[in-house]
Amino acid sequence: MVFVHVTRRRIALLAVVALVVVAGCSGASNQAGGSDDGAKTGQTGGVGSYYDATGDRIVVREARLKLRVENFSQTFRSTRTIAKQYGGYVGDRSQDTRGDWAEGRMAVRVPPENFSDARDDLAALGYVEDESVSVKDFTREYNNREERIADLEKEEAALERLLAQTNETDEANRIRDDLRDIREQIRSLESEQQSIEQRETMSTITVNAHEPVGEQPPRNYRSSFGFDDAFLKAFYGGLTAVKYVVVFFGYAIPVGLALLPLGAFGLGLVAGFRRIRRVVSTVLSPETATDDDPVERVQQRASDDTEQGSADGDDGDGESQNGG
Template identity: 25%
Template sequence: SADQGAPGGAADRSRSAVPSAPRVAAEHIIRTASLTVRVKDVPTALDEARTAAVNAGGYVGDETTRRDGRGHERTRVVLRVPVDAYEEVLADLEGTGTLIERSANAEDVTGQVVDVESRIRSQRASVARIRELMDRATRLSDVVTLEGELSSRQADLESLLAQQASLKDRTSLATITLTLSETPVRKAAEKGDDDPGFLDALAGGWGVFLTLLRWLTVALGAVLPFAVVAAVAVLGWRKLVGPRLPRRPRQP
């Protein structure tokens, strides 16, 4: 009829009553970042990083600290912070010292989240059907078969639930890996005039003299055994062989 085809008629009202397709409320993104910051004092900077993470509603994960041969500390800490405070915490961490290296990654896993949720719904429905069949089963063999099938499907459901929990944790909390290293302390005193003076020249000359004297002593120690042998040989020659040699007569 004309009423059904007219705007606002029955046909139009029926079309408006059809529910629209569900939409994903928000994108699911896994955010990770890695920072390397050089600081003057690692323990102080580490406390500031912990405070920033806790104040943002996150927590501190793994932490590793080591000290090199020169006594410089290096700490690696993993921070988990809510996604909403991710950028703010990154800015705070960069301000603790001199930024050496930064890398950030954002992985969209919305498709995985939707797929896992759909599979969970299907698996739960499958488990419910198996339980209904078990309630109506009368033969023992059917009950045993259905129990095995139920155990298998429940295991699959638990695996899907674990995947869902992991995705939720990784998308709701960003992961920041922070590496803090100490600034090497310059031991050389900075002075206004670096030109060498008389005392510097005197100290340098004395050092050269001591070095030369040490090398002469080493050379003398190396030659001394040969000199002793040569002296003994000459002395033996003069005592044993020298008197037997014919002597020239003296001329008048």
């Protein structure tokens, strides 16, 4: 009997899920048809408005303006006034100032129905050098997500009814797990829907404004006189030189220590080679060979005495003739 009871509940659960799927498919076809009809009869929704019961399309426009203005500070104040006038505000802002010259970026967020008027007033603040407008349609994505949420809510209600009727602990635990998963999916989808609605509630106009380029000083500009730039440049130049010196010695010292033994060995080889060369040249010298041979030394002395005697005889004969 227990087996039959559990089987009947499983069959009932499958039947409920099948009914939910069929209902979801029919609802999706009906909503798709209504959406197509709305598109054919005219897109009456305001540009940038999020989807609601009147059939408005989910369309958002974003614009980017590049303006050349005479005074950036005055332009920023005017931009803030225009945003407030059309029910919006100035969000992110960045500015780069060099002396009396300035440029910057401002993100203006206004309601979508005031997008065109706000854009025209912002463009009138200066000369428009560049402009781009992007249009994004989230209608299909939003509708698909809404249909998915509706199907999950029907399945959640069916499981809740089934949970209230079951008496089996295991079956109840399984149903609770399924409910937990379904509710988590619903929360995630609703969070995404809210994110889209928040993004589309306010349209964004990004304004990039700069003063005339001819009045733009160099990027390293700090003052009209320039002494602070000169001192800072000299200071940082000195630090750079010291850095390179430290880097040079950081490389040179380890390399020098590594090459020191090799240098000492090379010097030893050179000194030994020179010493050997000196000894060899001394041994092979003719004067050294004559001095070292006794026989040649005696013969050389005898030859020298003979030559000396002959020279003395010649001198005596010459003197006798002169006397006669």
